[in-house]
Amino acid sequence: MATIKDVAREAGTSISTVSKALNGYYTISEEKIELVKQVAERLGYRPNARAQTFARKATRSVVLLTGLKKDIAFENPHMFEILAGIESSLREKDYSVTLRHCDIKDVCFLSREIMSGKSADGLMIHASVVTKELSMILCREEIPHIVIGKPDFRSNLCWIDNNNELSGEIAARRLMELGHRKIALIGSLEDDRISEDRIKGVLSELGEPCIAKIIRGDSTIEEGERMGSILLSEPNKITAIICVNNLLAVGCLRALNEKGIVVPDDVSLITFDEYPLAKYTIPPLTTVSIDVYDLGVQAGKLLLRKIKKPELSIQSYSTLPVLVERHTTTRCLLFEQDTV
Amino acid sequence: MATIKDVAREAGTSISTVSKALNGYYTISEEKIELVKQVAERLGYRPNARAQTFARKATRSVVLLTGLKKDIAFENPHMFEILAGIESSLREKDYSVTLRHCDIKDVCFLSREIMSGKSADGLMIHASVVTKELSMILCREEIPHIVIGKPDFRSNLCWIDNNNELSGEIAARRLMELGHRKIALIGSLEDDRISEDRIKGVLSELGEPCIAKIIRGDSTIEEGERMGSILLSEPNKITAIICVNNLLAVGCLRALNEKGIVVPDDVSLITFDEYPLAKYTIPPLTTVSIDVYDLGVQAGKLLLRKIKKPELSIQSYSTLPVLVERHTTTRCLLFEQDTV
DNA sequence: AATACTATGGAAAACGTTTTCCTAATATTT
DNA sequence: AAATATTAGGAAAACGTTTTCCATAGTATT
Numbered sequence: 001m002a003t004i005k006d007v008a009r010e011a012g013t014s015i016s017t018v019s020k021a022l023n024g025y026y027t028i029s030e031e032k033i034e035l036v037k038q039v040a041e042r043l044g045y046r047p048n049a050r051a052q053t054f055a056r057k058a059t060r061s062v063v064l065l066t067g068l069k070k071d072i073a074f075e076n077p078h079m080f081e082i083l084a085g086i087e088s089s090l091r092e093k094d095y096s097v098t099l100r101h102c103d104i105k106d107v108c109f110l111s112r113e114i115m116s117g118k119s120a121d122g123l124m125i126h127a128s129v130v131t132k133e134l135s136m137i138l139c140r141e142e143i144p145h146i147v148i149g150k151p152d153f154r155s156n157l158c159w160i161d162n163n164n165e166l167s168g169e170i171a172a173r174r175l176m177e178l179g180h181r182k183i184a185l186i187g188s189l190e191d192d193r194i195s196e197d198r199i200k201g202v203l204s205e206l207g208e209p210c211i212a213k214i215i216r217g218d219s220t221i222e223e224g225e226r227m228g229s230i231l232l233s234e235p236n237k238i239t240a241i242i243c244v245n246n247l248l249a250v251g252c253l254r255a256l257n258e259k260g261i262v263v264p265d266d267v268s269l270i271t272f273d274e275y276p277l278a279k280y281t282i283p284p285l286t287t288v289s290i291d292v293y294d295l296g297v298q299a300g301k302l303l304l305r306k307i308k309k310p311e312l313s314i315q316s317y318s319t320l321p322v323l324v325e326r327h328t329t330t331r332c333l334l335f336e337q338d339t340v
Numbered sequence: 341m342a343t344i345k346d347v348a349r350e351a352g353t354s355i356s357t358v359s360k361a362l363n364g365y366y367t368i369s370e371e372k373i374e375l376v377k378q379v380a381e382r383l384g385y386r387p388n389a390r391a392q393t394f395a396r397k398a399t400r401s402v403v404l405l406t407g408l409k410k411d412i413a414f415e416n417p418h419m420f421e422i423l424a425g426i427e428s429s430l431r432e433k434d435y436s437v438t439l440r441h442c443d444i445k446d447v448c449f450l451s452r453e454i455m456s457g458k459s460a461d462g463l464m465i466h467a468s469v470v471t472k473e474l475s476m477i478l479c480r481e482e483i484p485h486i487v488i489g490k491p492d493f494r495s496n497l498c499w500i501d502n503n504n505e506l507s508g509e510i511a512a513r514r515l516m517e518l519g520h521r522k523i524a525l526i527g528s529l530e531d532d533r534i535s536e537d538r539i540k541g542v543l544s545e546l547g548e549p550c551i552a553k554i555i556r557g558d559s560t561i562e563e564g565e566r567m568g569s570i571l572l573s574e575p576n577k578i579t580a581i582i583c584v585n586n587l588l589a590v591g592c593l594r595a596l597n598e599k600g601i602v603v604p605d606d607v608s609l610i611t612f613d614e615y616p617l618a619k620y621t622i623p624p625l626t627t628v629s630i631d632v633y634d635l636g637v638q639a640g641k642l643l644l645r646k647i648k649k650p651e652l653s654i655q656s657y658s659t660l661p662v663l664v665e666r667h668t669t670t671r672c673l674l675f676e677q678d679t680v
Numbered sequence: 681a682a683t684a685c686t687a688t689g690g691a692a693a694a695c696g697t698t699t700t701c702c703t704a705a706t707a708t709t710t
Numbered sequence: 711a712a713a714t715a716t717t718a719g720g721a722a723a724a725c726g727t728t729t730t731c732c733a734t735a736g737t738a739t740t
Contacts, residue, residue: 119389
């Protein structure tokens, strides 16, 4: 394996000249650069990455900390796509991302180990493993980091997440645009912050003369089905339903089917996110979603900026929701006179 | 940041003693090891990982090469879980995995760059980016590697995949056990090797007096639906259907629903793999699947062995399929007399 | 002609470990 | 008691770059 020494000898220059030529220093003449490059090419020289990361004082890599399999893999069908996004923006700047699963108990120790052992220049951390203690460490030791998802406590962490409140607003606005005025909300339990944010967004947008009813339960298909039928059996007829997540929507759709209610003609249905099954229901779900790949891309870029300038003031970033209109929503004819 | 020098000074020993003590060399006395460890602890010393990987001649890391987003992320809902499995088995041996997306055009160049630049000790490569040229390079240059998935040409590559033929056999055997004798197969087009392998397995197991009919089409829900209705409109009544993948199964299920055929009472349905939507159909799909996490784990272990012993002879590995019996299969009463 | 710059490139330090080789002390064997 | 083997630990090389600092030669300025 050819080393920089071999190139130097062969090119009749010093080692440092080779290094400079190959790394684009302007103190080397054009001709010499050309010569060195040719020799390097001829010898099949590849800089030893290990030696490089050692000599430079940066690894040009970040690590992504996520929860263990049981906690994360199943719950987050988007994870690979986020990861792909992260990787793509890092790759552009010659950085790489290495994956590390860890228990929430070990995350503090691990973060320190990685950073003080200099095996990475920064940390990407999934919200499911961030704790207050970790937050302290990251801030105190000025570790460049981005949290994927919003931590569920106040902190100076830098995070990136989809804007659930805004998503709620978008869903509500769309239904209003379509002429709906009697709208029900199927949410999950109060301790689910995502659900609460979406509900908050919906309610803030839903003005008079809108009538809204909220019903809550566990985030499962079965519960969605149960809540759906409850809604339908009530006297006050609704024309649209908002389900705070895909599972609830699938369940609700079943309830509607069972009662012979045609979606979207009789009742419109709108939901959030984009689980793989969202495309495959009958009819396919209209949903307010985000570009998760892009979320990863943005996260990568942000982290890179923090690494370059650690003094950069805290900033967080919310990706913009996009409405993916499939076939569970349509115009409501009932209140036509109101809208015109 | 404390370095090994600081520890040596503080402990009153030489640098090499510290290194040896911390790395468990047996030439250092128990007491000295204890002393060094205490001092290291007190100073908060963490070995510089960059210096370590440089001095040792191994990175203790592998890179996972997969196709670009558009090629892979959507098509493979299991990818993150496989990755989690890989990471977990590597972590056990203090190895790490870094992710790298690449175009199939660049994969040769990239592999060489990574390996001759010594940025990793081995390669994990998704089958979607392996080419014959790559295969040559990997073998000629004796690069430790594992291909995730079976390459679609003969080679000396080391790959790991689920055993589709065996999966087919298992599905068929189960239906026979349940008493089914008139079985139809919905496959995808002939160029889909996975589908062909499964069909092959099914046919090899399905003995007389079984009647089987095969029908093929694109791998989409719509096509599944179309093929399903064709099957049902035929005079020769079938009692069970095998769909070579989830999408076809979902489509077929729709066709059955539409015709008022009750699954599994009138017709049993069995499929393969486990897309996230498999659990959420009505009724949930019975499927012959594999533990993808485990596939990752095995892949990781295998690669580690190849890294330790590059001369290890070629070996490939098929994970064992498992039957996940949900609610689309049941005993067939029609041919009871045959079975007893 | 003397001085100050500038452009170019080399020498050598630095990065922080691991690992090889050696020495001294101690234990064992003859 | 001498010879030999064993053990513990230190000195220094090695790993292959990057980067700092300096030297030289040529060019511009006074």
